[in-house]
Amino acid sequence: MKLKLKAKDKPTDHPYLAKEGGKGRGMVDLGNGSEVLYIPRFISYEESWEYLDYLNKHIPWTRPTIRVFGRSCVQPRDTCYVANAGLPELAYSGYQPRVYSWDEFPPLREILDRVHKALPGSCFNSLLLNRYKGGDDCVGWHSDDEKLYGPTPEIASISFGCERDFLLKKKPSKISQAKRFEGEPPSKRLKKTSHSNQHSFTLKHGSLLLMRGYTQRDWLHSVPKRAKVETARINLTFRHVL
Numbered sequence: 242m243k244l245k246l247k248a249k250d251k252p253t254d255h256p257y258l259a260k261e262g263g264k265g266r267g268m269v270d271l272g273n274g275s276e277v278l279y280i281p282r283f284i285s286y287e288e289s290w291e292y293l294d295y296l297n298k299h300i301p302w303t304r305p306t307i308r309v310f311g312r313s314c315v316q317p318r319d320t321c322y323v324a325n326a327g328l329p330e331l332a333y334s335g336y337q338p339r340v341y342s343w344d345e346f347p348p349l350r351e352i353l354d355r356v357h358k359a360l361p362g363s364c365f366n367s368l369l370l371n372r373y374k375g376g377d378d379c380v381g382w383h384s385d386d387e388k389l390y391g392p393t394p395e396i397a398s399i400s401f402g403c404e405r406d407f408l409l410k411k412k413p414s415k416i417s418q419a420k421r422f423e424g425e426p427p428s429k430r431l432k433k434t435s436h437s438n439q440h441s442f443t444l445k446h447g448s449l450l451l452m453r454g455y456t457q458r459d460w461l462h463s464v465p466k467r468a469k470v471e472t473a474r475i476n477l478t479f480r481h482v483l
């Protein structure tokens with residue numbers, strides 16, 4: 242693996258983020274304890290094509306019917322779910338995916354190992370796969386804030402195939418959050434709210450993006466539709482179910 246991060250470089254707390262450096266390659270501080278790390282070439286170009294080909298052929302993709310704002314619709318992307326045995330079951334938008342075992346897909350375990358090595362201290366036990374067949378396939382604004390991931394989930398996202406935009410936007414702040422600024426001088430308020438409220442990444446073939454801290458509590462993310470995109474993209478999001 243070409244990644245520069247090694248376990249021996251490890252300071253005690255979140256070494257991969259410390260190592261990348263607050264201002265260095267790939268790390269975006271979203272403010273108030275939310276962070277994103279982006280490593281464009283996590284898996285080599287050639288290996289990434291091999292993984293893409295394998296996943297296209299061997300994953301039992303389904304396109305389920307889900308419920309969004311009280312209406313049934315076909316999810317605009319293919320999906321599959323892999324997890325350790327015995328975990329609480331995942332359900333989202335009224336859909337409970339069937340759970341497949343890692344044993345059925347050795348390359349997924351291999352990618353999981355590579356992610357664990359690159360992110361010392363991480364411990365993912367489940368994986369949601371998405372396949373976007375073309376530019377009409379997408380995922381709308383959401384956060385992965387299901388209770389089974391706990392209050393500060395780390396989500397590691399690997400992308401293969403067609404580059405697509407990954408957008409982040411801040412959730413509208415709650416009154417309780419606004420209240421925190423009461424009684425503080427305006428200069429301080431400005432400082433605390435000076436982070437940008439949106440970010441975008443073009444997720445490259447073989448890239449790794451990590452969301453951590455309060456990113457799921459305070460931010461929404463999406464992969465919007467794109468005209469002119471005709472080729473497929475597969476995305477893997479590794480998560481830790483508590």
Ligand SMILES: O=C(O)CCC(=O)C(=O)O
Pocket residue numbers: 369371380385398407444462464476478
């Ligand atoms: O495809 C992506 O990059 C994001 C997928 C996602 O947000 C999800 O599965 O929750």
Ligand SMILES: [Fe+2]
Pocket residue numbers: 383384385462
């Ligand atoms: Fe998500």
